[in-house]
Amino acid sequence: MTPKRGADMSLLHINELRLAMQSYRKETEVLHGISLTVERGQIWGLVGETGSGKSLTGLSTMRLVPSPPGRYLGGQILFEGEDLLQADERRMRALRGRRMGMIFQDPTTNLNPVFRIGTQMVDAALHAAGEDPSLLGLAPGAGRRDMRRAARETAIQMLAKVGIPNPESRIDDYAHQFSGGMRQRVLIAMAMIGKPDLLIADEPTTALDVSIQAQILRLIHDLVLERNIGCLLITHNLGVVAQVCTHVAVMFRGRVLESGPVAQVLKQPEHAYTRALMGAIPTADTPRGGLRGLAGVDF
Numbered sequence: 001m002t003p004k005r006g007a008d009m010s011l012l013h014i015n016e017l018r019l020a021m022q023s024y025r026k027e028t029e030v031l032h033g034i035s036l037t038v039e040r041g042q043i044w045g046l047v048g049e050t051g052s053g054k055s056l057t058g059l060s061t062m063r064l065v066p067s068p069p070g071r072y073l074g075g076q077i078l079f080e081g082e083d084l085l086q087a088d089e090r091r092m093r094a095l096r097g098r099r100m101g102m103i104f105q106d107p108t109t110n111l112n113p114v115f116r117i118g119t120q121m122v123d124a125a126l127h128a129a130g131e132d133p134s135l136l137g138l139a140p141g142a143g144r145r146d147m148r149r150a151a152r153e154t155a156i157q158m159l160a161k162v163g164i165p166n167p168e169s170r171i172d173d174y175a176h177q178f179s180g181g182m183r184q185r186v187l188i189a190m191a192m193i194g195k196p197d198l199l200i201a202d203e204p205t206t207a208l209d210v211s212i213q214a215q216i217l218r219l220i221h222d223l224v225l226e227r228n229i230g231c232l233l234i235t236h237n238l239g240v241v242a243q244v245c246t247h248v249a250v251m252f253r254g255r256v257l258e259s260g261p262v263a264q265v266l267k268q269p270e271h272a273y274t275r276a277l278m279g280a281i282p283t284a285d286t287p288r289g290g291l292r293g294l295a296g297v298d299f
């Protein structure tokens with residue numbers, strides 16, 4: 001389907017998105033009209049406490065919320081003007097891995113333990129290239145074998161890019177042979193191999209040691225800006241937002257409370273909830289046990 005041009009050609013424009021989830025005998029609205037616009041070169045932090053709807057917003061963008069239990073009640077998800085709520089599964093499969101990449105919290109659940117890293121990356125690169133050899137730097141008419149070879153070459157380059165030492169030999173290792181931080185780098189390489197225009201990262205560093213977290217966030221930041229793509233970074237940690245994001249949307253109970261450039265929102269938060277989240281960022285001066293909890297606070 002050719003996207004309709006005109007109305008909104010932002011990279012991603014989520015417009016008044018409403019989603020309900022069915023759970024035992026009852027349907028509950030969980031996203032109450034989310035609006036958000038992501039342009040190239042922007043890293044949007046989606047921040048908020050657990051259950052505020054961050055992951056469902058990210059998953060909706062990739063149309064990965066299963067239905068049932070999910071049901072969209074209204075709104076649009078415009079990807080370069082094409083409404084993904086109207087797209088069929090075939091169209092979404094073509095977009096995922098090619099135009100959109102996703103990184104999840106726990107790399108172990110997203111890397112298949114049975115296959116070598118290289119096999120999974122080559123498959124991802126071939127999926128992204130589809131029938132078009134030029135996407136792997138090959139001339140038209142290149143055969144499957146040439147495409148495989150080029151895909152492996154691309155995978156090695158991508159592993160080098162995300163900082164895996166000796167990628168020519170490490171590509172033939174299995175996921176369990178990598179440390180947690182290295183696995184997350186491999187997952188980033190896999191998400192980026194199809195040269196996506198939009199990257200969605202859901203708590204990509206939560207499972208990692210603090211020292212490794214900063215490196216991985218820096219890597220995502222640099223890749224997004226270098227390739228001039230857009231990124232949605234889902235986190236419950238406003239400190240992460242302050243570290244790498246250009247923009248932030250603060251979510252609370254299925255709504256965006258406030259959004260805008262990070263410098264602006266963090267400097268002059270309009271909402272008490274944002275101020276409370278900021279109070280939860282540890283600083284060098286924070287005494288042990290001195291962080292304020294937000295549980296039970298009603299905004």
Ligand SMILES: Nc1ncnc2c1ncn2[C@@H]1O[C@H](COP(=O)(O)OP(=O)(O)OP(=O)(O)O)[C@@H](O)[C@H]1O
Binds near residue numbers: 022048049057069236
């Ligand atoms: N499969 C599901 N069935 C029913 N309700 C769900 C389902 N998945 C999520 N929800 C509900 O939707 C709301 C938003 O969930 P979501 O996972 O998007 O929150 P989140 O902000 O990403 O939280 P977390 O930081 O814990 O991942 C929550 O109230 C959650 O209970």
